[in-house]
Amino acid sequence: xxxxxxxxxxxxxxxxxxxxxxxxxxxxxxxxxxxxxxxxxxxxxxxxxxxxxxxxxxxxxxxxxxxxxxxxxxxxxxxxxxxxxx
Amino acid sequence: xxxxxxxxxxxxxxxxxxxxxxxxxxxxxxxxxxxxxxxxxxxxxxxxxxxxxxxxxxxxxxxxxxxxxxxxxxxxxxxxxxxxxxxxxxxxxxxxxxxxxxxxxxxxxxxxxxxxxxxxxxxxxxxxxxxxxxxxxxxxxxxxxxxxxxxxxxxxxxxxxxxxxxxxxxxxxxxxxxxxxxxxxxxxxxxxxxxxxxxxxxxxxxxxxxxxxxxxxxxxxxxxxxxxxxxxxxxxxxxxxxxxxxxxxxxxxxxxxxx
Numbered sequence: 001x002x003x004x005x006x007x008x009x010x011x012x013x014x015x016x017x018x019x020x021x022x023x024x025x026x027x028x029x030x031x032x033x034x035x036x037x038x039x040x041x042x043x044x045x046x047x048x049x050x051x052x053x054x055x056x057x058x059x060x061x062x063x064x065x066x067x068x069x070x071x072x073x074x075x076x077x078x079x080x081x082x083x084x085x086x
Numbered sequence: 087x088x089x090x091x092x093x094x095x096x097x098x099x100x101x102x103x104x105x106x107x108x109x110x111x112x113x114x115x116x117x118x119x120x121x122x123x124x125x126x127x128x129x130x131x132x133x134x135x136x137x138x139x140x141x142x143x144x145x146x147x148x149x150x151x152x153x154x155x156x157x158x159x160x161x162x163x164x165x166x167x168x169x170x171x172x173x174x175x176x177x178x179x180x181x182x183x184x185x186x187x188x189x190x191x192x193x194x195x196x197x198x199x200x201x202x203x204x205x206x207x208x209x210x211x212x213x214x215x216x217x218x219x220x221x222x223x224x225x226x227x228x229x230x231x232x233x234x235x236x237x238x239x240x241x242x243x244x245x246x247x248x249x250x251x252x253x254x255x256x257x258x259x260x261x262x263x264x265x266x267x268x269x270x271x272x273x274x275x276x277x278x279x280x281x282x283x284x285x286x287x288x289x290x291x292x293x294x295x296x297x298x299x300x301x302x303x304x305x306x307x308x309x310x311x312x313x314x315x316x317x318x319x320x321x322x323x324x325x326x327x328x329x330x331x332x333x334x335x336x337x338x339x340x341x342x343x344x345x
Contacts, residue, residue: 040223042141072145073215075222 001025003060004030007052010045012042021049030064034059039077046070054084087209090153098270098278099153099172102213103161104267105320106146107172110162110328112194112335113139115176115187118274123268124184131230135191138227142220149212153235167327168320173258173263175327177317185238185248186256193260194233194244196293198224199284209277232297239301250303264290264309267318 004022005015016022016036024035034053038046050068057066116136123129147158154161166337171282175193180186202224205217238245264287273279298305315321336345 040138040147041220042138042142042223044137071215072219075212075219 001034001057003056004053007049007056010048014081014085016049016086018055018082020076020082020085023074028063032063032065032071033066033067035069035071037072037074037080039076040071052055087276090210090278093271094269094276094278096288097267097273098267098319098342099150100151100267101273101279102146102153104171104173105152105198105205106143106150106161107295108176108194108198108263109139109143109146110333111176111329113137113143115180116192118180118182118189119184122182125127128184129307132187134329135230138223142223146268148345149306152212157342159337160342163287167322167330170322170326170330171261171267171318172322173265173317174262174323175260177323178256178259179325181185183248183252184329185245186252188231188234188238189252189256190222190251190295192235192294193226193256193263193294195224195228195231195238196290197263199228200289204279204281204286207280209280212280225242226248235297239298248301249301252303253298253303253305257305260318261309262312262318265312265316266319285333336343 003020004017004025007016008014009016009019020037021036021039022034023037024033026033034057036049036053050070053068054066058062113136116132116139119129119132119153120136121129123132144158145164147161150161151158175190177189180190199221202221206214206221208214208217217315235249240246264283264285270279272279272282294305317323317326
């Protein structure tokens with residue numbers, strides 16, 4: 001899912017992967033399901049991030065359907081930020 | 087628990103709607119301070135509180151929506167006043183008295199910490215997980231509320247008087263947060279909302295009195311059996327309807343449409 005590396009947080013120049021937001025990616029028969037951890041529940045960037053993921057992943061070859069789910073377990077913490085991110 | 091049994095669905099939904107409704111109304115009231123806070127820092131604080139409370143409410147509405155087969159928007163904006171489950175304290179206006187806004191937040195934050203802790207022990211994982219996530223965010227809310235209660239209580243004469251007046255007015259109203267609702271006991275027995283309301287009330291009062299002592303303020307209330315129904319059972323103050331008329335105005339123009 002290298003395409004996810006091209007999706008930045010809307011407020012800073014760091015990809016959502018390096019920010020540690022991506023918890024799980026499931027691919028089955030062209031249907032992609034991505035579990036995302038919000039940094040905080042009220043983050044106003046969440047709908048934008050969901051749209052970016054749906055659009056960019058949806059444009060990939062062989063992808064029929066993209067589902068983005070925001071989940072709360074495990075809780076996002078700062079130590080999920082990658083070395084690159086820091 | 088993976089699936090909520092049919093006979094527990096209504097009380098469980100009521101429990102989740104209670105926290106969602108409390109937070110939505112509180113967030114709406116908090117947002118009234120945007121542009122009007124006494125100092126810039128607090129203008130921003132109340133705007134952030136509003137954002138948090140409304141987002142928390144939204145997440146609880148999503149959860150309730152899954153149980154009831156409806157959307158979070160429909161629940162947030164599409165119900166009649168009797169269908170809401172918020173408690174009186176989030177309905178009554180603060181009349182642009184900042185001491186009242188701080189006092190209201192203080193009573194609600196202390197209650198939410200306890201309510202959320204109980205929810206983290208629920209055997210229904212989606213609720214336990216969400217409550218855990220939100221509890222972590224409530225920490226900054228409560229630090230803010232407690233610090234300001236102390237700061238105002240030990241401040242100028244005017245600050246102290248207005249805080250005391252706010253406590254005297256709001257504390258009896260705040261007791262309605264603890265109103266029992268139908269089916270509450272069955273939720274406790276089923277492990278969906280483990281704990282005791284008596285313990286919860288004790289913990290709430292004790293913590294509040296600790297902070298008020300530091301603030302050199304007092305609270306004199308005594309909880310008893312309610313002799314009539316309140317917000318948890320759909321009987322609301324006269325303030326809820328105007329609040330809903332304002333908050334739901336856009337939604338009501340064309341319910342369900344994307345804005």
